Structures are given as C-alpha cells and as structure tokens.
Amino acid sequence: xxxxxxxxxxxxxxxxxxxxxxxxIASGRVSVNGEVVREMGTKIDPACAVVxxxxxxxxxxxxxxxxxxxxxAGYLSAMSDAHGGRCVxxxxxxxxxxxxxxxxxxxxxxxxxxxxxxxxxxxxALIHPRHHVPKTYRALVSGQVGExxxxxxxxGVVLEDGLTxxxxxxxxxxxPKHTLLEITIYEGRNRQIRxxxxxxGHPVRKLERIALGPLSLxxxxxxxxxxxxxxxxxxxxxxxxxxxDRMK
Numbered sequence: 001x002x003x004x005x006x007x008x009x010x011x012x013x014x015x016x017x018x019x020x021x022x023x024x025i026a027s028g029r030v031s032v033n034g035e036v037v038r039e040m041g042t043k044i045d046p047a048c049a050v051v052x053x054x055x056x057x058x059x060x061x062x063x064x065x066x067x068x069x070x071x072x073a074g075y076l077s078a079m080s081d082a083h084g085g086r087c088v089x090x091x092x093x094x095x096x097x098x099x100x101x102x103x104x105x106x107x108x109x110x111x112x113x114x115x116x117x118x119x120x121x122x123x124x125a126l127i128h129p130r131h132h133v134p135k136t137y138r139a140l141v142s143g144q145v146g147e148x149x150x151x152x153x154x155x156g157v158v159l160e161d162g163l164t165x166x167x168x169x170x171x172x173x174x175x176p177k178h179t180l181l182e183i184t185i186y187e188g189r190n191r192q193i194r195x196x197x198x199x200x201g202h203p204v205r206k207l208e209r210i211a212l213g214p215l216s217l218x219x220x221x222x223x224x225x226x227x228x229x230x231x232x233x234x235x236x237x238x239x240x241x242x243x244x245d246r247m248k
Contacts, residue, residue: 011120014099077105112209125240136211213239
C-alpha cells in the first residue's frame, strides 16, 4: 500500500478526526512498531505497520460503510452516555460495521437525517467548514413569520458567537399561531437553527433535518437506517472533496 501520514491513517481507521488524531499523536499516545511517535509528518505503510493507541492495536476497517439513520426525538447523537441516556448507537448495527460513529450531531429533540460511518476522513471532511456541505431542515416555529424576519434569517442573524452565514429560507405554510419553514444552512454551529429562530422572535417548536449535501431523507421511517447506495456514496465523497477512488 502507498505510505500515508499517521494522522490520516488514524482518521481512516475511525479513531478520531484528523485534527483530533494529531492531538493524540502529540500527547504520546500513539506508537508505530513499538515506538512512540510524536512527529506529525510521520508516514507509515498501512499494510505492514503495527499502530497502537494506548496499547491497543489500530487497524483499518475491511470496508468503509456509510449509513443513513432517521433519528427519532429523545436520542443523544452519541455512541454512549455516562448518565445512561438513550443514544443513537442503539439504532444502528454497530456489531456489523466496526468503528461506526455519527457524523456531526442533531440535538436530543431534533429528528431526521443523521449519517454514520467508520471512515474518519470522510466524517471529518463532511463537517469541516471549508466544504460548505449544505444541511436542510424543516422547522415549525411559533407565530407568523413576517418578511422582515425572513430576510434576517436569509441574510444573517447575529448570535452570541457571531453573524451567521446567508441561508436559504422558504416559507412553506403560515398559520395564525405557527409558521413552517424550510431552511438550508452551510455551516454547523451548535443548535444553530434553534438559536436563529429565538433571535428573530420565533422559537422553534419542531425541527427535522431532511437533507445533507446530495442526500435526502425521503421516506425512511423514523428509527430505521439504511446503507447508502454506491451512487449516493460517490456523490457524498465528491461533496466532501474526497476522491471517489476511496470506494475501491
């Protein structure tokens, strides 16, 4: 196999994102062929190098898997929870695909499209700001949203962590006590849609993610998952700036 940088190997193995893998290396927790490695530029041959993290062998998965889950409300976007909360890991086949982890997160009350993969590099690329992978939500908000609020949502909302990037906002339905919006954003701040709604005076009552990049939730039932098709996988790699040859 072609030599790769150690942090890239760790990311592909699903250990952590590439940046987090660099931190693991710098902290002296990673060894190659029995020797601790701290240098970031170190390259290894994945076919023969023995890589360990905290003394445990790290290997590449036999195949990269990408799953789509329709996350129901009430589940944390985590593989485990120290307080015993229900986690999305209960809903996907972790015994069938080693090293699965959720790509990004949806808060506990948000439903909809959540990806899982054991490809750390893909997971990191999808959430990296430079790729601007679009995320589309259907949001039911309180009150009648007027044109001024719609324009603010579209052009940028001032939040405590700065001005949001321009968003695409479509008015789907306006009722006396609520408004249904479809919102597409190109960044991934914590609870961003909910905070945007609060900022314009229309708190979010219900939130569902219906699309991520080239992928659509379609008719996948709540609480169920499916593997991406080969075509979807290739489109996702392209959207994240990665080579389609990674599927081989």
